[in-house]
Amino acid sequence: MNGELIWVLSLLAIAVVLFATGKVRMDAIALMVIVAFVLSGTLTLNEAFSGFSDPNVILIAALFIIGDGLVRTGVATKMGAWLVSVAGNSETKMLVYLMLTV
Numbered sequence: 001m002n003g004e005l006i007w008v009l010s011l012l013a014i015a016v017v018l019f020a021t022g023k024v025r026m027d028a029i030a031l032m033v034i035v036a037f038v039l040s041g042t043l044t045l046n047e048a049f050s051g052f053s054d055p056n057v058i059l060i061a062a063l064f065i066i067g068d069g070l071v072r073t074g075v076a077t078k079m080g081a082w083l084v085s086v087a088g089n090s091e092t093k094m095l096v097y098l099m100l101t102v
Helices: 003-021 026-040 045-053 055-073 075-087 091-101
Strands: none
Touching: 003 026, 026 045, 045 055, 055 075, 075 091
16 A cells, blocks of 8 residues: 555545544535645645535535524424324334334
8 A cells, every 4th residue: 555545435435434524514624634635735635525526516505504404493393293293103014104204
């Protein structure tokens, strides 16, 4: 293995550990990884930012914003309480209703 491969794998392993612990926000971890790749010369600045123009990245970012809005307004909690009241104690019903609502 060459040094650049070891650098990339170790940085990704650190990112996975930080994601799993939840002590640092996911967006901050992702940006730190991108900055580390650019500062180390693994990626050029254009390569690092080329992914942000991808429609899928924009869609995921929009979903994070919408999801946070639903949590902050209490809509997600109300929807969860409704789902529990409708499904009762049945895991199968809960799974079916959850799949139908999503």
